[in-house]
Amino acid sequence: MRLTLRRVGIVLLLTLAVFLSLPAPRTHAASGIVVDEIKHWSNPNYTRIVITTGKKTKYTHRLLKKDPSINVGWRRLYVDIAKARLGPNLPKKIPINDGLLKGARAGQYDKDTVRVVLDIESIEDYKIFALEEPYRIVIDVTGEKGLLIKKTPEPQPVPAPGAEPSLSQQLGLKVKVIVLDPGHGGKDPGAIGRDGLKEKDVTLRLGKMLREKLKTAFDGSVIMTRDTDVFIPLEERTAIANSKDADVFVSIHINASPKRTATGIETYILNISHDQEARRLAARENSTSTRSVSDLEFILNDLIKTAKTNDSSQLASSVNNNLAANLSGKYSGIKSNGVKGAPFYVLVGTKMPSILVEASFISNPTEEKRLQDEKYLQTIVDGIYNGIIEYLKGSKRV
Ligand SMILES: [Zn+2]
Secondary structure (H helix, E strand, C coil): CCHHHHHHHHHHHHHHHHHHHCCCCCCCCHEEEEECCCEEEECCCCCEEEEEEEEECCCCEEEEEEEECCCCCCCEEEEEECCECCCCCCCCCEEECCCEEEEEEEEEEEECCEEEEEEEEEEEEEEEEEECEEEEEEEEEECHHCCCCCCCCCCCCCCCCCCCCHHHHCCCCCCCCCEECCCCCEECCCCCCCCEEEHHHHHHHHHHHHHHHHHHHCCEEEEECCCCCCCCCHHHHHHHHHHHHCCCCEEEEEECCCCCCCCCEEEECCCCCCHHHHHHHHHHCCCCCCCHHHHHHHHHHHHHHCHHHHHHHHHHHHHHHHHHHHHHHCCCCCCHHEEEECCCCHHHCCCCCCCEECCCCCCHHHHHCCCCCCCHHHHHHHHHHHHHHHHHHHHHCC
């Protein structure tokens, strides 16, 4: 009897050991992927929807035709997010009503899948891609109306005889909106120099100074993605430029390298890059790993086709050349590292010529010292300004 009981005990213990060693069943609850935010930005030609899940997951999407048989007289685009659950504070319905989309809806499709449905009013095209850390799915929707809406020309004021035409008169009315994007901000300081100078403070100062300079000559609007020390996600900066119908987008940054000797200026457009330095820089500016940069490049081929690559290259050359010339005229040892391509999140999906300027190295002791001097900053601003204006004057002829 005692023997039998002992045997039973051993069997029970073994069973328990086997049970404990089995992996726990994988459910959405275990994955911890929560759809906790859906944001959108829009104008009548463009809507960007951002679904934040925090952790990386798989998703699928499909565009559905109108289905009058179930009383749905409009097209729908749905995104199924795997191994996810709805966040408790996520509204089930998000009205948009911008002419492209009626709104977005989110629901727990089955125990492992969150489905986000966009109810479509009228769209021409859409692009969907993911950005990482935190993981978010971005849907860019463009409108059919976008092809028809043209900026209506208004009568131009005629300059008085003998008077120099204003910059806006020279540029014509084609150029109305310039968006400046001071990199980083708030909880994200960007690169930090040996003296403690923070990239976010330098880029904000440069952005404000450039806005002032542009405003004195340019009648259109100069919009900044931030003009205080605040954190703005990268995809939101792009969305601001697109929803404001910007003609030009300039993201301002200061470079950094583990090599203290690295110096100079360089200007980027969105592209796939085989240059390890450029890829590392993109990872740092994206606040991601280089692995995420590779993931992004995988989908970038498709996105680059729609990007204004030629215009962006011309803008980048104008800005880089003018910046280098301006700085070299006043400071010694200025180096131009040229125009390059790299996969920067902030440039993904922009609808206008867009560049990212690295206007010195904060990690270089000489350049960090210079970046604390107002005159040096003004020289950078004048250089970028000259570059933007040269590009705009040139592009007007096209
Ligand atoms: Zn930066």
